[in-house]
Amino acid sequence: MKTTATESRAVVGTRFGERIRLNLQPFYWLMLALILLAAFIPIVTGSSNLREQLFLVLMAVILASSVNIIMGYTGYVSFGHIVFFGIGGYIAFFLMLNYQVHLVPAALVAGIAASGLALLIGIPVLRLRGAYFALATIGINEAVRSFVNNFEPFGGSVGMFFNVQVFEAYGGSRNALWLAYYGIVAVALLTVTASYLIKRSKFGLGLMAIREDQDAAQVLGINPTRYKVAAYTISALFPALAGAIFFFKNGIIEPAPAFNLTASIVSLVAVMLGGFGTVAGPIIGGVVYDRLREFLLTSSIFSSLHVAIAGVLLLLIVLFVPAGLIGELRRRIPILRRFIE
Amino acid sequence: MNLEALLASGIDGLMLGFVYGIAAMGLTLIFGVMRVINLAHGPIIALGMFSVYLLTNQLGLNPYLAIPITVLLGLAFGMVMYFVAVNRVINEPELTTLLATFAVSLIIIGLGTVAFTTTPRALDVNLGALRSGQITVLGTKAVAVLIAILVAAGLYALLYRTRVGKSIRAVANNRSAAEIMGINTRGILAFSFGLGTALAATAGGLIATLFAFTILSGGTFELKSFVIVVLGGLGNPTGALVGGILLGLLEGVFTIFIPVGWVPVIEYVIFVLILLVRPNGLFGART
Numbered sequence: 001m002k003t004t005a006t007e008s009r010a011v012v013g014t015r016f017g018e019r020i021r022l023n024l025q026p027f028y029w030l031m032l033a034l035i036l037l038a039a040f041i042p043i044v045t046g047s048s049n050l051r052e053q054l055f056l057v058l059m060a061v062i063l064a065s066s067v068n069i070i071m072g073y074t075g076y077v078s079f080g081h082i083v084f085f086g087i088g089g090y091i092a093f094f095l096m097l098n099y100q101v102h103l104v105p106a107a108l109v110a111g112i113a114a115s116g117l118a119l120l121i122g123i124p125v126l127r128l129r130g131a132y133f134a135l136a137t138i139g140i141n142e143a144v145r146s147f148v149n150n151f152e153p154f155g156g157s158v159g160m161f162f163n164v165q166v167f168e169a170y171g172g173s174r175n176a177l178w179l180a181y182y183g184i185v186a187v188a189l190l191t192v193t194a195s196y197l198i199k200r201s202k203f204g205l206g207l208m209a210i211r212e213d214q215d216a217a218q219v220l221g222i223n224p225t226r227y228k229v230a231a232y233t234i235s236a237l238f239p240a241l242a243g244a245i246f247f248f249k250n251g252i253i254e255p256a257p258a259f260n261l262t263a264s265i266v267s268l269v270a271v272m273l274g275g276f277g278t279v280a281g282p283i284i285g286g287v288v289y290d291r292l293r294e295f296l297l298t299s300s301i302f303s304s305l306h307v308a309i310a311g312v313l314l315l316l317i318v319l320f321v322p323a324g325l326i327g328e329l330r331r332r333i334p335i336l337r338r339f340i341e
Numbered sequence: 342m343n344l345e346a347l348l349a350s351g352i353d354g355l356m357l358g359f360v361y362g363i364a365a366m367g368l369t370l371i372f373g374v375m376r377v378i379n380l381a382h383g384p385i386i387a388l389g390m391f392s393v394y395l396l397t398n399q400l401g402l403n404p405y406l407a408i409p410i411t412v413l414l415g416l417a418f419g420m421v422m423y424f425v426a427v428n429r430v431i432n433e434p435e436l437t438t439l440l441a442t443f444a445v446s447l448i449i450i451g452l453g454t455v456a457f458t459t460t461p462r463a464l465d466v467n468l469g470a471l472r473s474g475q476i477t478v479l480g481t482k483a484v485a486v487l488i489a490i491l492v493a494a495g496l497y498a499l500l501y502r503t504r505v506g507k508s509i510r511a512v513a514n515n516r517s518a519a520e521i522m523g524i525n526t527r528g529i530l531a532f533s534f535g536l537g538t539a540l541a542a543t544a545g546g547l548i549a550t551l552f553a554f555t556i557l558s559g560g561t562f563e564l565k566s567f568v569i570v571v572l573g574g575l576g577n578p579t580g581a582l583v584g585g586i587l588l589g590l591l592e593g594v595f596t597i598f599i600p601v602g603w604v605p606v607i608e609y610v611i612f613v614l615i616l617l618v619r620p621n622g623l624f625g626a627r628t
Contacts, residue, residue: 071436077435079439125613127617131435132575132620135571136616138567139571139609142609146602146605149605150603150606269440304455305451307447307448308448308451311445311447312444314447318430318437318444
């Protein structure tokens, strides 16, 4: 989005020049190693406090990286992307509560259902461009939220909550919380891998061509509808998985936190903070934003002002560092472009 | 099902629709002139509510005297907001301006929550009521409709009968051509943005005379404004007023036939469908 015409041409130019390879670069392994390393700390120390913090950090990374696929690579700003998080959470919760389905198959079913839904709504909605698309995604999220609010099988506005027996199938709530943690680590690794593979593939190149100029991309033989819908479908999968795990861990699901538009925009902020359209950007943005939020919430001076401070921060990024941390690094130190995606 | 209940509910909704219309006109005016969707619209509506509340309760003004002051405050706020948050990114793609205005919304909500907490406030305004069978017309609602009509007429006169209005329309039509014609586009953009926020604040002030509110109450009206703006066509103030009245009427009539909780479901489904089928609004040209 922020790349100027000349800059983007340069980027695409080098991509064509170096031939698109699907081999995994050291950069990818480095990212994966860092995430795994961080994920192992609570496993080794057994600290449940740290585990809960990392859970939220990884969730922020998942949400930011997945919305980046449709927003950063393809240029379609999905403002209401949290809708898939909520849908995934609700479907999995419903299965776990009423049919005693295990978390893993329940999450998978929820993920597939959310992707299927994205496929269905993506075909008409992705015809809209720019502000119209952003508005439509807000409308979809609000429509689903108000629907669930009235949908009795999902508990209506009260939501649903687990009884004690549900966690007993996992050997008690302690084991269940660890299972949720392993789950979120797995989903985070999956999301980052997908984000990287898409960026490095011909498919990703097509998406970025659509972002820069959809009509030109079409002339070059890209089927924009098919590409966009595919990107939207993939980007719906990971939030749904994360939602399934998150609400399993909480043991309760309600419409307001499941379809929270502010949480949706927070993941856009994380993408902007780290770097729009890069692989590492949403990861770093997710980590930094979540840590910052935690710091502001726990500090005695800032806790009541944390929303306002987040606003000031976002405004400063948008106005002065629109490319984000990674984007700015890549812009200033060209050699890094070969290593950091 | 009785006809009188339907009529009563319909009239009630219709009257509220005028206030919705004013709020939506603000949103659509800003979009029409500079292609910016102001995500701080809801919080500014809430600021309008608090402006009237504070002027009435702290300074002891009559609420209906507080409303014109709120209009001016809304105008000033919008112009400042334009120069701080929007001017620098005015030529960037939508995402940038969406996020910039969303940042302002976070700042208002954050500071507003600290200053006013989220305890509901209400203004004590009572202008009596007209009753006829089941039909009740509250005085406050009737005055709100009257003020909404005056504001809409004022905006129309400003846009179509003054030089500034001509400049606004010129800038909306083609910014660079307007600049070549010697129009100070930056000033016009700031003024238009201020007009949009002034309308939002006015709507907020009127809502404050009708319902209890908190700093977060603007959100509902912001979403309603989106629905209305899409009904009437993005960037079309007349369409927004008509769309607002239509939405108010629909809400009033729907509540008779279906449980209140389902009304927003229908509203948002209509919203998405209209975006898909008629993105220029019900009254706009077919694409």
